[in-house]
Amino acid sequence: MIVEKFLTAFVSETPFSSGSGVAMLTGVLAVLIGVLGFRYLVKKYFGKDASRTPIFSEKNLSKPFAGVETDEKIRNAVLKQGFSIEKVPSDLDAIFIGSGIGSLSAACFLAKAGKKVLVLEQHDRAGGCCHTFTEKGFEFDTGIHYVGNEGPGQPDRILMDQLTGGRLHWDKLDDVYDVVKLGTGKDQKTFEIKSGSRQIWENALIEKFPDEADAIRKFTAAYKPIHTSFFYVGMVKFLPYWLMKVVISLGIIDWVTDYNKWNNICVRDFINGLTTNKDLRLVLQYLFGDYGTLPDKASIPILSLIHGHYWKNGAFYPRGGASEIPFHVIQEIQKADGAVLVRAKVQSILLDAAEKKAIGVRVEKGSKTYDIHAPKIISGAGFRNTFEKLLPKPVSMRLNRVQEVKTKVTPSASAFQAFFGFNGSQEELKLPKHNTWFYSTNEDPAITMKSYLNMTREEALSADPPFVFIAFPSTKDSTYVERHPNKICCTVVSVSNYDWFQEWSSSQATKRGDEYESVKNTMGQRLLDMVLDLFPQLQV
Numbered sequence: 346m347i348v349e350k351f352l353t354a355f356v357s358e359t360p361f362s363s364g365s366g367v368a369m370l371t372g373v374l375a376v377l378i379g380v381l382g383f384r385y386l387v388k389k390y391f392g393k394d395a396s397r398t399p400i401f402s403e404k405n406l407s408k409p410f411a412g413v414e415t416d417e418k419i420r421n422a423v424l425k426q427g428f429s430i431e432k433v434p435s436d437l438d439a440i441f442i443g444s445g446i447g448s449l450s451a452a453c454f455l456a457k458a459g460k461k462v463l464v465l466e467q468h469d470r471a472g473g474c475c476h477t478f479t480e481k482g483f484e485f486d487t488g489i490h491y492v493g494n495e496g497p498g499q500p501d502r503i504l505m506d507q508l509t510g511g512r513l514h515w516d517k518l519d520d521v522y523d524v525v526k527l528g529t530g531k532d533q534k535t536f537e538i539k540s541g542s543r544q545i546w547e548n549a550l551i552e553k554f555p556d557e558a559d560a561i562r563k564f565t566a567a568y569k570p571i572h573t574s575f576f577y578v579g580m581v582k583f584l585p586y587w588l589m590k591v592v593i594s595l596g597i598i599d600w601v602t603d604y605n606k607w608n609n610i611c612v613r614d615f616i617n618g619l620t621t622n623k624d625l626r627l628v629l630q631y632l633f634g635d636y637g638t639l640p641d642k643a644s645i646p647i648l649s650l651i652h653g654h655y656w657k658n659g660a661f662y663p664r665g666g667a668s669e670i671p672f673h674v675i676q677e678i679q680k681a682d683g684a685v686l687v688r689a690k691v692q693s694i695l696l697d698a699a700e701k702k703a704i705g706v707r708v709e710k711g712s713k714t715y716d717i718h719a720p721k722i723i724s725g726a727g728f729r730n731t732f733e734k735l736l737p738k739p740v741s742m743r744l745n746r747v748q749e750v751k752t753k754v755t756p757s758a759s760a761f762q763a764f765f766g767f768n769g770s771q772e773e774l775k776l777p778k779h780n781t782w783f784y785s786t787n788e789d790p791a792i793t794m795k796s797y798l799n800m801t802r803e804e805a806l807s808a809d810p811p812f813v814f815i816a817f818p819s820t821k822d823s824t825y826v827e828r829h830p831n832k833i834c835c836t837v838v839s840v841s842n843y844d845w846f847q848e849w850s851s852s853q854a855t856k857r858g859d860e861y862e863s864v865k866n867t868m869g870q871r872l873l874d875m876v877l878d879l880f881p882q883l884q885v
């Protein structure tokens with residue numbers, strides 16, 4: 346029923362709240378939010394403190410590309426600065442736990458606003474999912490394969506320029522940025538996902554599904570109202586905290602934006618409400634791997650917004666590889682006397698005597714621990730790590746909101762990643778810049794993934810996963826060939842069940858023993874066979 350209502354609503358693009366009283370109130374609120382938001386921004390950037398907070402500066406707009414720093418010493422001084430208590434800046438304003446892009450970008454903006462920040466990372470290099478590693482001369486990325494909205498002048502690009510001092514550049518993938526391969530053998534079908542505009546994207550699909558033009562247009566038509574509803578939520582966040590709470594708890598937010606309504610529709614219901622064509626259903630939701638939640642659990646906005654953000658300008662890859670992102674952001678933090686230190690596992694968050702306020706962190710280093718204090722402690726280590734591991738249990742249990750979120754938000758699907766290196770040149774092997782999404786069947790991915798994930802480890806060792814994502818970062822990054830001649834790198838991602846590997850969760854990487862190696866290699870070999878099937882030119 347809800348799905349039907351939504352379909353009608355977005356096709357006609359009629360707002361949901363149509364009563365005149367509600368419409369008037371909505372208008373008044375929108376104006377109020379707009380005025381408050383505007384006042385806040387004016388005060389922040391042009392008020393008397395503005396000169397001390399040059400967070401956004403023309404100086405940081407994109408600069409000419411100056412090459413990728415290849416001197417390991419210089420790179421390590423930024424990305425692998427090991428923790429020691431002497432390196433911790435004095436008079437800290439904020440401590441961040443974890444050095445993923447979440448922590449780094451927030452830390453960088455605080456640093457630009459004149460705050461002294463410390464970012465602590467447990468791994469031996471900074472960047473979280475943006476880190477890269479090199480093995481036998483091949484450089485691999487771990488969690489960035491493409492990003493949208495990074496074309497010159499696009500808002501996300503301006504934001505990234507500010508974070509990276511304008512030094513990070515992006516290489517555009519081809520207009521066809523994703524290809525879906527459906528089925529196996531001679532019956533395999535190929536669907537190209539094409540950027541340029543919403544219409545180009547639609548037309549590429551309509552060409553493949555001429556009888557489904559209506560369903561495809563309804564799918565893309567949902568993007569605009571979803572995008573607008575998210576914009577208003579962003580505006581509400583500019584309100585003073587107390588007012589924001591009132592707006593949310595009294596349900597006033599639902600008069601202003603349809604955010605909650607859209608969020609209550611899951612991907613599967615929405616798509617199944619559009620079409621009965623199983624191939625099309627699969628193709629519309631193929632990129633669920635981008636957000637890691639199965640279609641019966643994810644809400645339609647996340648799928649729609651990710652699709653939509655590629656339409657106009659396509660997809661981009663950080664020139665020089667994903668670690669260029671932390672490499673440049675950290676330098677901005679260092680310029681403001683902040684520090685990003687690795688091999689610094691935060692053991693716990695320290696609280697005041699009343700256990701009401703976070704006042705510091707305890708860092709593990711070998712057999713020693715160090716307590717570091719700051720007025721603000723910000724965790725970018727993930728919801729569960731923060732509330733289940735870093736805060737004392739009784740404190741987490743007391744936080745009703747945390748308990749509520751915990752019951753609603755379960756961990757997303759785990760991923761198994763394999764990294765393959767091939768000797769050879771791009772001219773010879775002609776590998777694509779686009780990502781390849783392989784699905785063995787057009788059945789509902791929520792069902793096929795679950796039946797794979799519900800297998801025991803032994804069963805999974807003799808089964809191909811129903812889905813794999815394949816990318817060749819060496820073809821996307823225009824500096825790769827120069828930095829790593831005759832090396833082709835391939836990253837493959839598939840779904841996995843955490844339980845299959847849990848027994849090794851507390852053991853040290855590279856020292857997990859023969860059984861672990863055997864499980865890893867058997868699964869890896871299956872993925873390699875799938876890659877060779879799809880890209881036979883890689884077979885020797």
Ligand SMILES: Cc1cc2nc3c(=O)[nH]c(=O)nc-3n(C[C@H](O)[C@H](O)[C@H](O)COP(=O)(O)OP(=O)(O)OC[C@H]3O[C@@H](n4cnc5c(N)ncnc54)[C@H](O)[C@@H]3O)c2cc1C
Pocket residue numbers: 442443444445446447448465466467468472473474475487488489490491492635689690691692725726727730760762838
């Ligand atoms: C396989 C894969 C592919 C992806 N592909 C894309 C893509 O193509 N495009 C895209 O835009 N996004 C992609 N993503 C998503 C994107 O990489 C992540 O959303 C984003 O990088 C997450 O950033 P974060 O800061 O939230 O967390 P993370 O990057 O996970 O950083 C968290 C950091 O906290 C550290 N940490 C945890 N606990 C502690 C502790 N106790 N003490 C100290 N440090 C701690 C961790 O070691 C980690 O470095 C992908 C993700 C994955 C996994």
